[in-house]
Amino acid sequence: MLKREEMVSSIPATPWRWAFTALAAAALAACGSGEREPSNDLPKGFTELGATVYPATATGTGATAATQDLLTGGLGKTGLGAAAAPLYADPANPTAAELRRNALYSNYRGILDPTAGGGYGTLYGPNITADGQVTAGEGLIPGREYLAVLDDGTGRKQTMVAVQVPDSFDRNRPCIVLGPSSGSRGVYGAIGTAGEWGLKKGCAVALTDAGKGVGLHNLSDDTVNRLDGTRATRTDAGSLSFFAARLTDAARAAYNAAFPNRIAIKHAHSQQNPEKDWGNDTLAAARYALYVLNARYGTTQDPVPFGKDNTLVLAGSASNGGAAVLRAAELDTDGLIDGVVASEPVTEMPTRQGYTIAVGNATMPNPGRPLAEYTTYGNIYQPCAALAPDAALTETSIFNYIGLTAMTARAEARCTSLAAKGLVIGATTADRAANALSKLRLYGWTRDHDRMHNAHYALGNGPILSAMYTMAYGRFGVDANLCRTSFAAANATGDVVPATGAALAQSFATANGTANGTPATVVYNDSVGGAKAWQFAVSPSTRVADFGLDNALCQHALVTGFDPVTGFNLSESSVPTRAQSDAVRAGINEVLHTGRLRGKPTIIVAGRSDALVPVNHNARAYTVLNRGLDGSSTRLRYIEVVNAQHFDAFLPFSGFDTRFVPLHPYFNQAMDAVWANLRSSTALPASQVVRTTPRGGQPGAAPAITAAQVPPFVTRPSTANTIEVSDGLIRIPE
Known part of the structure; x- marks a missing residue:
C-alpha cells in the first residue's frame, strides 16, 4: 500500500493534486472516535504542489529526479565546483527537473566561493562531514522534497517553500533547519548555507524564497515563470504563475508602446512589499515543515508526533535571509524557533537613537540607517x-x-x-x-x-x-x-x-x-x-x-x-x-526590526569590510540595540571577522582573491555553536573580533587558502579581541 506522500507524488502537479491532498488529509483526520483528537492540518494559506523522491547517492547527469539528490542535484561536490553549468537537452525548453538541478548549481555558487583555492572542498563543501572531516566523497544526500506555495488569497504573494527530508532524518531526535533565501533569490537560495548544514545533520530543511524569487514577467510577449520554474504565457500559466504584473491588457499594450522589451521583476513589482513578511514567511515554513514530518511519520495512534516541544528548530541564513531569521525570532510568540544564526544580516533599525558604536576609542558617526x-x-x-x-x-x-x-x-x-x-x-x-x-x-x-x-x-x-x-x-x-x-x-x-x-x-x-x-x-x-x-x-x-x-x-x-x-x-x-x-x-x-529576540540563543556573524551591508548600520547597531532591550540576559553574540566582506561568491575574482577571506566557515561554526548550546548546553562564545590573514599574492593568482588563515572563533577570546556590549554602547577592538 502506498503511503500518503507517495500517493500525492504520483499525481501530476495540477490543481487536482491539491484537491486530492486536502481530501486525503480530511479523510485521515476523520478516522477514529467521535471525540476530537489531535490532527495534522495543513497550515493556513498553503497549497501543496507535491512530493518528489531524490534518491541519488552517486553523481550523474541530474537530468531527472531519479538521478538527483537533495543537496547537489546529482552533481556532487565535483559538479557544483565545475566552472561550466550542466547542459540542457533543449536549452529553449528546459524541464522542471533540469531547472531544479541548475538552480541548485547556481544558487550554491552564487553565495559561496566554489574554487579549491578559496577553500571549497577543504574548509567547506558537500564532501565535508557534519563534524568537519574532509572526505574524498561527493556529498550527495538522498531524500524527499515537498513543495508548497503560501499565498494570502490574492494569488499575488506566492511564497515558495521546499521542505527537504533526508533519508538520514532521525525520528527520535527530530530537528528542522529554516533557510530563507539570501538577496532576492528563489526557494533554493539558502541551499549552500542552511540547506547544506541542516541536511548533513540529518535535519529536515525548510527553504523559502520569503516572497522574493525569480519571477520575471516579460511584458512584450506576456510570458511568466511558473511555480516550477518553467515558462508559459500568463494565460496558460494561470494559477501556476509565480508572478505576473498587475496590468490590464490595455495597460500592458500602452506600456509596451512607450517602453518596449521591458521586464517586471517580482521583488520590485509585486506591490506586496515582500520584506515586511520575511519573518512571518520563515515561521510559516517552520509550520509547514512540522506538517510534512507529521504527515510522513504520523500514525493513526499518534497522528502528530512532532511539535515545537520535541523538535529542535534552528533558523539560519545570510544577508536578507539573515534578516528574515532575526525577524522570525522577533515575531515568534509561539516558541517555534529555538536558536538563530544570522550571517551578514540586513537589520532595518527601528531607531538611530540611544546607542553608540565605538571602534577602539573612536565613535562611529551616524549608525543605524535603513x-x-x-x-x-x-x-x-x-x-x-x-x-x-x-x-x-x-x-x-x-x-x-x-x-x-x-x-x-x-x-x-x-x-x-x-x-x-x-x-x-x-x-x-x-x-x-x-x-x-x-x-x-x-x-x-x-x-x-x-x-x-x-x-x-x-x-x-x-x-x-x-x-x-x-x-x-x-x-x-x-x-x-x-x-x-x-x-x-x-x-x-x-x-x-x-x-x-x-x-x-x-x-x-x-x-x-x-x-x-x-x-x-x-x-x-x-x-x-x-x-x-x-x-x-x-x-x-x-x-x-x-x-x-x-x-x-x-x-x-x-x-x-x-x-x-x-x-x-x-x-x-x-x-x-x-x-x-x-x-x-x-x-x-x-x-523595521524590533531588536527583541525573546531570549533565543543567537549568533550574528559579519565581515568588517562589508560595503553592501555596512556593520555600523546593521550587525553592530543591532547587537547594541538588542542589549538595551533584552538587557544582560540577552543570548545574542556577535562575531566580527576582519578581512571578510559581503560576497563570498566574489572571492574568485581578481583582486578580491588577494584581499579577503570567506565568511561562510564562520556561518557554519556559528550553526555548530548554537546547535551545541541547544543540544548539550555548551556555552555560547563571547562576542569577539576574529583576525584572519588574506591570501595575498597577485590579483587572479592568490595562493590557496589554509585553515590557519581563517582561525575559528573561541569561547573566551582575549581582551584584545573581546567585543564589549553594555546598555547603549558597543565597543569593537580595532
Missing part, C-alpha cells in the same frame, strides 16, 4: 569617491572594475556633475573625489571600505538596489515609471534589446531575482538620446554620461522626502512626488 537610505546615498557618491587618493586603484583586476571596464571617464563626469550641483567641493577631480569619500565615511562606511566602493558600485550593487527597493517599499507597479527607471535586457552599449527566449527559459536557474543583467538590467528611461542601461546613461540635467546622476538623486529623494540638491521638501509637482516618497517611507516603516 538599507534604502544608505544605499541610495552611496549610489550618488560611490563612483566619484572611488577616484579619491585614499581609494584609487591602478591594478588590472575586477576589484578595480571601474578601470578594467573603461568607466573612469564616466566616474570623473559624476564628480563634475556633483560639483556643478553643489554636492561636492573641490577644484579638481581628486579633490572632489576626496570630498565624496569623506561624505561616505560620515554616512557610516569606514576606511575598511575605501577601496571597495569601486567594484561595489561598478558591478551594479548601488544602481540595482536603489531601483528595486524603492519600487518594492512603495508598492509601485511596473507602469509607474518610478524615477524613470525600468528593467530590460541590454546590449554591450547599453541599448535595450529583447531578452532571448533561452535566457528567459533558463531564468529560474540562472537569475537571482534582481536586475543584475541575467537577463534584465537597470535601465534609465530618460537618458538623453534614448533609454540606456545605467552604466551608459546620460543625465538630462547634465547632458553628460555620468551613470545617470539624475536617477540616483531621484531615488534618494524617495527615501528622504526632500530634494538632495536644493534641500526643499518634495511636492506634488516635483520628481519624485511627495506622494511617491510618502509611499516609500511608509514601506520602510513596515520592515
Whole structure:
C-alpha cells in the first residue's frame, strides 16, 4: 500500500493534486472516535504542489529526479565546483527537473566561493562531514522534497517553500533547519548555507524564497515563470504563475508602446512589499515543515508526533535571509524557533537613537540607517569617491572594475556633475573625489571600505538596489515609471534589446531575482538620446554620461522626502512626488526590526569590510540595540571577522582573491555553536573580533587558502579581541 506522500507524488502537479491532498488529509483526520483528537492540518494559506523522491547517492547527469539528490542535484561536490553549468537537452525548453538541478548549481555558487583555492572542498563543501572531516566523497544526500506555495488569497504573494527530508532524518531526535533565501533569490537560495548544514545533520530543511524569487514577467510577449520554474504565457500559466504584473491588457499594450522589451521583476513589482513578511514567511515554513514530518511519520495512534516541544528548530541564513531569521525570532510568540544564526544580516533599525558604536576609542558617526537610505546615498557618491587618493586603484583586476571596464571617464563626469550641483567641493577631480569619500565615511562606511566602493558600485550593487527597493517599499507597479527607471535586457552599449527566449527559459536557474543583467538590467528611461542601461546613461540635467546622476538623486529623494540638491521638501509637482516618497517611507516603516529576540540563543556573524551591508548600520547597531532591550540576559553574540566582506561568491575574482577571506566557515561554526548550546548546553562564545590573514599574492593568482588563515572563533577570546556590549554602547577592538 502506498503511503500518503507517495500517493500525492504520483499525481501530476495540477490543481487536482491539491484537491486530492486536502481530501486525503480530511479523510485521515476523520478516522477514529467521535471525540476530537489531535490532527495534522495543513497550515493556513498553503497549497501543496507535491512530493518528489531524490534518491541519488552517486553523481550523474541530474537530468531527472531519479538521478538527483537533495543537496547537489546529482552533481556532487565535483559538479557544483565545475566552472561550466550542466547542459540542457533543449536549452529553449528546459524541464522542471533540469531547472531544479541548475538552480541548485547556481544558487550554491552564487553565495559561496566554489574554487579549491578559496577553500571549497577543504574548509567547506558537500564532501565535508557534519563534524568537519574532509572526505574524498561527493556529498550527495538522498531524500524527499515537498513543495508548497503560501499565498494570502490574492494569488499575488506566492511564497515558495521546499521542505527537504533526508533519508538520514532521525525520528527520535527530530530537528528542522529554516533557510530563507539570501538577496532576492528563489526557494533554493539558502541551499549552500542552511540547506547544506541542516541536511548533513540529518535535519529536515525548510527553504523559502520569503516572497522574493525569480519571477520575471516579460511584458512584450506576456510570458511568466511558473511555480516550477518553467515558462508559459500568463494565460496558460494561470494559477501556476509565480508572478505576473498587475496590468490590464490595455495597460500592458500602452506600456509596451512607450517602453518596449521591458521586464517586471517580482521583488520590485509585486506591490506586496515582500520584506515586511520575511519573518512571518520563515515561521510559516517552520509550520509547514512540522506538517510534512507529521504527515510522513504520523500514525493513526499518534497522528502528530512532532511539535515545537520535541523538535529542535534552528533558523539560519545570510544577508536578507539573515534578516528574515532575526525577524522570525522577533515575531515568534509561539516558541517555534529555538536558536538563530544570522550571517551578514540586513537589520532595518527601528531607531538611530540611544546607542553608540565605538571602534577602539573612536565613535562611529551616524549608525543605524535603513538599507534604502544608505544605499541610495552611496549610489550618488560611490563612483566619484572611488577616484579619491585614499581609494584609487591602478591594478588590472575586477576589484578595480571601474578601470578594467573603461568607466573612469564616466566616474570623473559624476564628480563634475556633483560639483556643478553643489554636492561636492573641490577644484579638481581628486579633490572632489576626496570630498565624496569623506561624505561616505560620515554616512557610516569606514576606511575598511575605501577601496571597495569601486567594484561595489561598478558591478551594479548601488544602481540595482536603489531601483528595486524603492519600487518594492512603495508598492509601485511596473507602469509607474518610478524615477524613470525600468528593467530590460541590454546590449554591450547599453541599448535595450529583447531578452532571448533561452535566457528567459533558463531564468529560474540562472537569475537571482534582481536586475543584475541575467537577463534584465537597470535601465534609465530618460537618458538623453534614448533609454540606456545605467552604466551608459546620460543625465538630462547634465547632458553628460555620468551613470545617470539624475536617477540616483531621484531615488534618494524617495527615501528622504526632500530634494538632495536644493534641500526643499518634495511636492506634488516635483520628481519624485511627495506622494511617491510618502509611499516609500511608509514601506520602510513596515520592515523595521524590533531588536527583541525573546531570549533565543543567537549568533550574528559579519565581515568588517562589508560595503553592501555596512556593520555600523546593521550587525553592530543591532547587537547594541538588542542589549538595551533584552538587557544582560540577552543570548545574542556577535562575531566580527576582519578581512571578510559581503560576497563570498566574489572571492574568485581578481583582486578580491588577494584581499579577503570567506565568511561562510564562520556561518557554519556559528550553526555548530548554537546547535551545541541547544543540544548539550555548551556555552555560547563571547562576542569577539576574529583576525584572519588574506591570501595575498597577485590579483587572479592568490595562493590557496589554509585553515590557519581563517582561525575559528573561541569561547573566551582575549581582551584584545573581546567585543564589549553594555546598555547603549558597543565597543569593537580595532
